[in-house]
Amino acid sequence: MDTLRRRIAKALMRHVAQVMPSKQWGAAMRNEVEAIEDDRVALRWAMGCVVAGYSERMNAMLQTWYFRSALACLIVLLALREFFAPLLIFAYRMEYLGLAHFLGLRTAGDEYRRLIPVMDATPSWIIALWVAAGLLYLVALWQMLRRTGASYMLFFLGCGLDLAGVLAIRSIEASTGITVEPIPMVRLAGFVLTFSVGLVLWRMTWKRAPAAS
Amino acid sequence: MGRKTIHSKQTDRLLAVMLKEPLAWQHGYALMKQTGLQSGTLYPILLRLSDQGLLEAQWREADAPGKPPRHVYRLTTAGLAFAREESIPATRTSGALLEAKA
Numbered sequence: 001m002d003t004l005r006r007r008i009a010k011a012l013m014r015h016v017a018q019v020m021p022s023k024q025w026g027a028a029m030r031n032e033v034e035a036i037e038d039d040r041v042a043l044r045w046a047m048g049c050v051v052a053g054y055s056e057r058m059n060a061m062l063q064t065w066y067f068r069s070a071l072a073c074l075i076v077l078l079a080l081r082e083f084f085a086p087l088l089i090f091a092y093r094m095e096y097l098g099l100a101h102f103l104g105l106r107t108a109g110d111e112y113r114r115l116i117p118v119m120d121a122t123p124s125w126i127i128a129l130w131v132a133a134g135l136l137y138l139v140a141l142w143q144m145l146r147r148t149g150a151s152y153m154l155f156f157l158g159c160g161l162d163l164a165g166v167l168a169i170r171s172i173e174a175s176t177g178i179t180v181e182p183i184p185m186v187r188l189a190g191f192v193l194t195f196s197v198g199l200v201l202w203r204m205t206w207k208r209a210p211a212a213s
Numbered sequence: 214m215g216r217k218t219i220h221s222k223q224t225d226r227l228l229a230v231m232l233k234e235p236l237a238w239q240h241g242y243a244l245m246k247q248t249g250l251q252s253g254t255l256y257p258i259l260l261r262l263s264d265q266g267l268l269e270a271q272w273r274e275a276d277a278p279g280k281p282p283r284h285v286y287r288l289t290t291a292g293l294a295f296a297r298e299e300s301i302p303a304t305r306t307s308g309a310l311l312e313a314k315a
Contacts, residue, residue: 022260024284025256025260025284027284028241028270028283028284029241029252029256030281031275031280031281031282031283031284032240032241032242032283032284034275034280034281035240035242035275035277035280035283036242044251044252045242045245045252046252047253048251048252048253048254048255048256049252049253049256050253051253052252052253052254052255052256052257055253055257056257056260
């Protein structure tokens with residue numbers, strides 16, 4: 001009669017065998033637990049295998065075309081988001097009011113004129129930060145698609161520039177009394193999403209990291 | 214052009230253990246006991262080495278009756294060359310550091 005620990009270990013190993021992308025390696029892990037006499041060690045072994053199994057599963061998923069396509073679309077959207085404010089400011093300053101109105105409908109409050117004091121006060125270097133961030137996202141995307149280089153580094157650099165731009169604009173918001181994004185959670189969610197994409201890019205490089213030259 | 218070599222301390226430890234008996238086939242659990250690595254660390258390394266042709270694996274009947282067959286592992290010729298090239302200098306360096314600390 002198996003002990004509770006042994007039963008849990010066996011159940012975990014059956015799960016690992018299903019989770020592992022390679023059925024042969026899943027079976028190898030599952031069978032190995034049968035050779036471990038000590039139930040406590042067997043359970044610890046099984047828990048380690050669960051971690052390894054999900055890690056391998058995630059590696060396999062990150063390399064699929066549908067995941068990479070979805071991630072690519074997301075990065076394009078993030079880059080477009082970086083270009084949005086510079087484009088709106090450009091449209092307003094160049095008096096392309098039709099375009100400014102069109103873009104303004106996509107801002108909180110649905111009206112670009114609400115943002116005029118902020119746009120007037122925004123210096124060029126902040127605009128440059130956002131544009132650079134957007135470009136870095138696109139370069140990171142290109143690197144990800146070509147499977148070359150450490151795309152996550154460029155992406156995180158873009159993240160840093162984006163964050164610097166947002167922090168800088170907060171002082172302008174404070175001086176003008178106008179909040180560009182009235183719901184703080186929306187801004188926070190944007191950062192969490194962006195940061196998560198960076199982490200995924202970083203994780204994708206793990207599989208590529210070779211053990212040998 | 215060769216790719217950049219990335220190998221962790223854990224990989225070095227495993228290679229060093231496998232180099233002790235380069236021709237012997239070893240079970241995962243035996244490797245875990247010798248290296249002190251947990252299964253969650255050991256298997257990804259074994260998988261990675263196998264993917265790169267540095268490790269070979271095969272099924273062996275279990276010693277005890279009624280037990281399922283087990284996977285056994287050993288380094289390939291390329292794996293041995295890699296281990297001798299990469300692991301031993303690293304082991305020597307860490308050994309020298311330990312001696313210096315002592």
